[in-house]
Amino acid sequence: MILKIRDRWFAYSCVSRVSADGWKESFVVVHTSTDLEHWGDYTIVSAGGVAGNGPVSAESPFVVEKSGMFYLFRASSMTFTTFVYRSGNPFNFGVNDDSMLIAELPIKAPEIVVENGQEYITDLADFRGIKTALLRWEPDGDSPGPQRWI
Secondary structure, eight states: OEEEETTEEEEEEEEEEEOTTSOEEEEEEEEEESSSSOOOOOEEEEBOGGGOOSTTSSEEEEEEEETTEEEEEEEETTTTEEEEEEESOTTOSOBSOOTTEEEEESOSSOOEEEETTEEEEEEOTTTTSOEEEEEEEOTTSOOEEEEEEO
C-alpha cells in the first residue's frame, strides 16, 4: 500500500523469505520515494512479537495517519487476526517488540476506506467475498474497531 506523508511517498509491503537454515519468516517493510519512480532501500518497520514471525505473519500491511500518529494494520493468515500498532514514527512499529501494539481484530487483510467522511474497514474473511464495516475509533484514538459489518 502507498501513503503520502508530507512530501514523501511511503510504500508498505510484506516480505517473506526462507533463511539458509530453512526457516520461513515474514516482516513488514517500507520504501520511500519523492517522485513515485525512484525508491530507496527498504526499512523493516514491523516483525515478530505476538503476531509471530512465520511465513504469513505480516501480511497485508495497511497504514493510516490520524492526528499525527501512524497506525499499522498487520494481518496473520495463520490466525486470521489483524494486529494494530500505533507509532509516532512511520518507520518503526516494533521489531520483536509489542510496546506499540494497541489492538487485535478478528479480521483478515483489512483496508481502510473513506467515503463521504465516514471510515470503513474491510475484511477478506473466508476468501469468498469482502465484508465491510463502519470503523469506529475510541475517543483517545488508541483502539480502532469495526462498529458493525455491513
